Amino acid sequence: MKTADIIIVGGGVMGSSVAFHLRKIGFDGRIVVFEKDPLYEFSSTPRSAGGIRQLYTTPINIQLSRYSLQIYKQFPETMAIDGEPAEIHFRQNGYLFLATKEMLPSLKKQCSLQKQYGVPSQVLSSQELLDIIPELNINDLAGGLYCHEDGYLDPYSVMQGYKKNAQRLGVEYIYKEVETITTDESKVIGVRLVDGTVYHASIVINCAGAWGVYLSEKIGIPLPIHPLKRQIFQFDIATPLKKELPLTIDPTGVYFRHEGSKILSGFSEDTKPGIDFTVTRSLFYEQMWPILAHRIPNFEAVKVTAAWAGLYSFNTADHNAIIGKHPSLHGYYMALGFSGHGMQQAPGVGIGLAELIYYGKYKTIDLTPLRFERFAENDLVLEDAVV
Ligand SMILES: Cc1cc2nc3c(=O)[nH]c(=O)nc-3n(C[C@H](O)[C@H](O)[C@H](O)COP(=O)(O)OP(=O)(O)OC[C@H]3O[C@@H](n4cnc5c(N)ncnc54)[C@H](O)[C@@H]3O)c2cc1C
Structure with a gap:
């Protein structure tokens, strides 16, 4: 039987940042990332403009991008492998x-x-x-x-920096397409690939970018994306x-x-x-x-x-990310809906989601405002500075 402890669907900047941070904070179980596009030809990350700004109108977005900016400033050194800097061409031109x-x-x-x-x-x-x-x-x-x-900065290099470091720490990347997440009553039990192979895991993280909404719909969880x-x-x-x-x-x-x-x-x-x-x-x-x-x-x-x-x-409801676990489908986590500001949030989202899974709570930045439940609770995060 093919099993993992955590499956991540989507190996773009979000999936790779979450995978890397899980390892960094000490998670030592088996992590498998499924990525359908080995060259990342259509992924949003390499097609991004790479703008990094702290000029937001909501506390959560300001905190996320402020945290991420500090990480990007040190990225070439902190993510270096065998002394080779992880250059991301971050130009602080304002x-x-x-x-x-x-x-x-x-x-x-x-x-x-x-x-x-x-x-x-x-x-x-x-x-x-x-x-x-x-x-x-x-x-x-x-x-x-x-x-x-x-x-x-150069978004592709950031993604590669997270991916290579995740792999260095033992995360496995499998270049196959997930057809659906599999569930049993109120919990996820893994994924089924397009080629029919079934993988079991009690935690599945949906980091499938613009395609993530379709995966979520297939398991009866529609998203405003x-x-x-x-x-x-x-x-x-x-x-x-x-x-x-x-x-x-x-x-x-x-x-x-x-x-x-x-x-x-x-x-x-x-x-x-x-x-x-x-x-x-x-x-x-x-x-x-x-x-x-x-x-x-x-x-x-x-x-x-x-x-x-x-x-x-x-995200058609409030233009912001949806991050965290689903309240009733046990083991289903997501990091989706970044609209035009995923690059400037990827480091903060990666550490946040890893903490939520490993410690059961956020430690570095409280990402609760971006929870899935905010739509039903009518507690939207209304951001005015959207590009
Ligand atoms: C034109 C443009 C300009 C942008 N400009 C900026 C900017 O200036 N600043 C900024 O911060 N952000 C910007 N963004 C947004 C930013 O690029 C995204 O928010 C970010 O890259 C999202 O990363 P991701 O990992 O969620 O998505 P992606 O990079 O798309 O990664 C998701 C991955 O999931 C894979 N996948 C999907 N479905 C499956 C499946 N079923 N099985 C296996 N794999 C699957 C896909 O192949 C993909 O590689 C821009 C985006 C675009 C398109």
Whole structure:
């Protein structure tokens, strides 16, 4: 009989972070991670923009990303294997929300909440924005919310860092697709793979990203989540900018940052839910480019060099993650629904879920606000700063 103590479905950044942290805090049973996409071609993690920010409007999101940022700063050294640093290219170039006159009062409120949690965010005047981006068109801007500690990193390298360290500590990765989680009355008993093989385990963690909602539905646990396509365009500019950009969010929602000498840009378009990886270049040329060219004149002459679509595991109820155990299906745990902010939460989620399983309670950060039960209890975590 094939058995494990813990099965994790999905070996992206979440599954790998949870697996690594379980081992790190001392869990020595058999952990098996099932991953259906050995090259991670369609996984959300490598398709992410990698933005890391503490600029949130809810205590739990501020705490999670503040914790994760400290971990990312040390990641190359703490996750090194045989002296080889786990480089994640974390560039602390800052994160900047640009604001119109109407938006500024709300950003000021957000700034004071962030400061209560130790985040060095600042509200900048429109003139001060020019110190950060000298080419910025500030005609229609009143200022911005900025945090110099934040920035962006390479999501694929983070995932590999967690995965390699989990494997080093004895976690097994099996590149097969889970067809369903198996249950017996009120408890999980394992998984059945698409090839028919059955594995037994008393704990199954659903870290299947945008596909996780379908697995949950199969065992009668619907979640307020759907997969949602998000596109990213990368382009060259004819005239380089004077300074390296922070990850900057235009008031329209179009965001941009440097990627080496290129610019990477994305936008949360209106689109139908579902698994869809089609790139529509018209999104860039018709909607994003005019906004980009208006904001920074150097973006008038561009050449698109790459474009891709990835999936948000989009929480339709409150845009936030669903983390923890299910209240009545014993042994069923989940870390899903991260929408557009999973990369900046992965270290905190990994340690939190590992603690909940190993010690029976959260120790590092109390993730209770993100529990499954909040929907039935009408205790949503309403986050205003969603990208
Ligand atoms: C375009 C885009 C931009 C983003 N930008 C940011 C950003 O700037 N900052 C930020 O913090 N976050 C961002 N995100 C969100 C972030 O990338 C995700 O929240 C995060 O990567 C989710 O990680 P995950 O491990 O849950 O999902 P994934 O990386 O998708 O991993 C889930 C894995 O489960 C596997 N799987 C699914 N079903 C099964 C099954 N039945 N059997 C076996 N394996 C299965 C999949 O193959 C996949 O590899 C962005 C996302 C996108 C798409």
